[in-house]
Amino acid sequence: MAAYLLRRLAEILAVLALLSFVIYGLIGLMPGDPIDLMLSADPDMTAADAQRLKELMGLDRPIHERYLAWAAQVLSGDLGYSRLFAQPVTELLLPRLWNSVLLMSLSLFLALAIPLPLGVIAAARPHSLFDHLANLTAFAGISIAPFWLAILLILLFAVTLGWFPASGMGETGASLLEKARYLALPVLALTLASVGGFLRFTRAAVLEAGRQDYVRTAAAKGLSERQILIGHVLRNAMIPVVTVVALNFGMLFSGALITETIFGWLGMGKTIYDAIMGNDYNLALAGLMLAAALTLAANLLADLVYAWLDPRISYQ
Known part of the structure; x- marks a missing residue:
């Protein structure tokens, strides 16, 4: 190893x-x-x-x-000096990296916590009413454009209902509750945009694992459906899901450009975009290289998780 x-x-x-x-x-x-x-x-x-x-x-x-x-x-x-923002690149990137990590980690957590159990239940009851509803939800989530969804959320929750601010990050030193109000809509937009894909991948992976010979062998030995699902199917079904999660993990550090721009959230995506458009070489290079490095690290972590999930995989 x-x-x-x-x-x-x-x-x-x-x-x-x-x-x-x-x-x-x-x-x-x-x-x-x-x-x-x-x-x-x-x-x-x-x-x-x-x-x-x-x-x-x-x-x-x-x-x-x-x-x-x-x-x-x-x-x-x-890392040099940012011409656009008139400050060292390191001092500029760290707070904005934290903003992207906060936004993307919350949305990724919710985007996994919701579709994973729903996908497992749908795969365990194929062609049932719940399975059809899960497929409909997945296709709807995949088909919705993120920028259109963000605008709809602003019109509904900010303009019509007035529950949350339309954009911004709150004042410096604001309370946690106040920051949560500014964070709610972008997190909701990213979560809804990701749920459909994760739901489809989970359902397909569980269905594929459930057709394998070792599942039929476990059933022939008298194991219950619950024991087979938890002890045999889920562990093998998570390998393709881990791949998708690892690819999305890179977004934690590169940011969500469209969402950050629409909601005025100062994260890595908007920072890198502004740096490229403004010919701020030092900032653009540092931001892109940081995103690339952490994406490669996420892929390495995914390979290690593969070996943990499937004992047949060995890196010796």
């Missing part, structure tokens, strides 16, 4: 190194740079001033030299 973990960590580092070069190159090839934006916004700045600033910031050098300088800076622990 130790050799496997070391090999996977080496692969993660290699992927991150390659990904950092690709992302840096793509951002560097975007039309315009921070100095060009400053030149267009300040009529008093001359072309000579812009050239001196480019030389000072190294923007006149070839892209591979700029990448190596940036990589050396990052390895030393310095």
